[in-house]
Amino acid sequence: MSIASDILRGHTEGIILARLHQKDSYGYEINKAIQKITNHTYELKEATLYTAFRRLEENGCITSYWGNETTGARRRYYSITDTGKETLKSLQTDWLQTKTLLDRLMEENPEKETPED
Amino acid sequence: MSIASDILRGHTEGIILARLHQKDSYGYEINKAIQKITNHTYELKEATLYTAFRRLEENGCITSYWGNETTGARRRYYSITDTGKETLKSLQTDWLQTKTLLDRLMEENPEKETPED
DNA sequence: CAAGATACCTCATCTGTCAAGGTATATTAT
DNA sequence: ATAATATACCTTGACAGATGAGGTATCTTG
Numbered sequence: 001m002s003i004a005s006d007i008l009r010g011h012t013e014g015i016i017l018a019r020l021h022q023k024d025s026y027g028y029e030i031n032k033a034i035q036k037i038t039n040h041t042y043e044l045k046e047a048t049l050y051t052a053f054r055r056l057e058e059n060g061c062i063t064s065y066w067g068n069e070t071t072g073a074r075r076r077y078y079s080i081t082d083t084g085k086e087t088l089k090s091l092q093t094d095w096l097q098t099k100t101l102l103d104r105l106m107e108e109n110p111e112k113e114t115p116e117d
Numbered sequence: 118m119s120i121a122s123d124i125l126r127g128h129t130e131g132i133i134l135a136r137l138h139q140k141d142s143y144g145y146e147i148n149k150a151i152q153k154i155t156n157h158t159y160e161l162k163e164a165t166l167y168t169a170f171r172r173l174e175e176n177g178c179i180t181s182y183w184g185n186e187t188t189g190a191r192r193r194y195y196s197i198t199d200t201g202k203e204t205l206k207s208l209q210t211d212w213l214q215t216k217t218l219l220d221r222l223m224e225e226n227p228e229k230e231t232p233e234d
Numbered sequence: 235c236a237a238g239a240t241a242c243c244t245c246a247t248c249t250g251t252c253a254a255g256g257t258a259t260a261t262t263a264t
Numbered sequence: 265a266t267a268a269t270a271t272a273c274c275t276t277g278a279c280a281g282a283t284g285a286g287g288t289a290t291c292t293t294g
Contacts, residue, residue: 005282006127006250007215012281014223021225028241037227038218048282050243055281073241073290088225095223098124099216101155106131106212108138110154122251123281129250145272162252167274169250190259190272240291248283256274263268 003042012044012052013061014091020062020080021088027053027076053078061087120159129161129169130178131208137179137197138205144170144193170195178204 008015019030027049035043044052056062061084067075080088104110136147144166152160161169173179178201184192197205221227 003211003215003218004127007211008219009126009250009281010121010123011219011222015219018223018225026241034222037221041214042218045283046242047244047284051281051283071291073239075241092223094120094124095219097158098120101120101159102125102128102212104154105128105151106135106209108135126250126281143272163273164253164275165251168252172250188260190270192272235294237294238292240289242289243287245286246284249281251279253276253278255276258273259271261268261270264266 008042011095012048013056014088014095015044016049016052016056016078017061017080017084017088017091020078021085024077024079026067026078029075030078056084059083059087125159128212129165130173131205131212132161133166133169133173133195134178134197134201134205134208137195138202141194141196143184143195146192147195173201176200176204 015034016030019025019033025033027046031044031046031049053062053064056078057064060081062078062080064076064078067077069075132151133147136142136150142150144163148161148163148166170179170181173195174181177198179195179197181193181195184194186192
C-alpha cells in the first residue's frame with residue numbers, strides 16, 4: 001500500500017460517512033467502493049472498518065439494520081443520520097483547513113503570514 | 118486546537134524534516150516556528166516533538182549536536198542528513214498523492230476513474 | 235467436495251500522541 | 265532577595281485507532 005496507515009488515521013470516519021451520504025450500504029460493499037475510488041491503492045482493513053462502524057453508531061452518526069436477503073450471506077446495512085451528516089460536513093471543512101496548513105508545514109520555506117509576532 | 122491529533126499523526130516527521138531542511142534548529146525553536154507558520158492554530162506537543170526526534174535520529178534522518186551557548190539554557194541542535202532529505206522528498210510526494218486520494222474519498226459522490234473494473 | 239467469493243465479527247498487539255511530571259538557567263517584576 | 269515567567273531539555277504511563285490473526289456462515293464454481 002502506498003499510503004501509510006498513520007496518514008489515513010483519523011480520516012476513516014469521514015471516508016465512511018461520505019460513502020453513506022450517497023446511499024445506505026454495508027461493510028463489504030463500502031470497502032470495495034473505496035478500493036475502486038482509489039484505483040486499489042488503498043483499502044480499509046476489515047478490523048478498522050468494523051471498529052469504525054461501532055464508533056460511529058455509538059456517536060449517533062449512523063444507524064444499522066439487517067438486510068432482508070433471502071440468499072447469500074446476511075448484510076448489515078448502515079444509514080447516515082442527521083448528526084452524521086453534520087459530522088461529515090464538519091470533517092470536510094476540517095479537511096480543507098488541514099490541507100492548507102499541511103501544505104505550508106511540509107514546505108521547506110513557508111512564507112510568513114503576519115511578520116509581527 | 119482546531120486540528121485533531123489523529124489527523125496530524127504521521128505528518129510529524131515530515132513537518133520536522135521540512136523545518137530542518139531550511140536550517141539546523143532545536144526543539145524549542147522548531148515548535149515556535151510551527152506555531153507561527155500555522156498562526157497558532159497548531160502546535161506540536163513537546164513529548165510528541167522529542168519522541169519524533171528520537172525516531173528520526175534512529176532512522177538516520179537527522180543528527181544532533183549540543184550548541185555552544187555560553188548563556189541561557191543549553192540547546193540540542195538537529196541537522197538533516199542526506200537520508201533525511203530523501204525521506205522528506207518522499208513524504209512530500211506522498212502528501213500530494215494523499216491529498217488527491219482523500220479529496221476523492223471525502224466527496225459524497227466521487228466520479229469513477231475507470232468504469233470497467 | 236474443495237476452493238474461493240461474499241459477508242460478518244472479536245481480541246490482542248502495536249504505535250504515535252500527549253498529559254503530567256521533572257530538571258536547569260536567565261530575565262523581569264515585586 | 266525572591267517570585268514569576270520564558271527558555272530549553274527530558275521521561276513515563278496512559279490512551280486510542282489501526283491491524284494481524286483468528287473465527288463463523290452462506291453461496292457458487294470447478
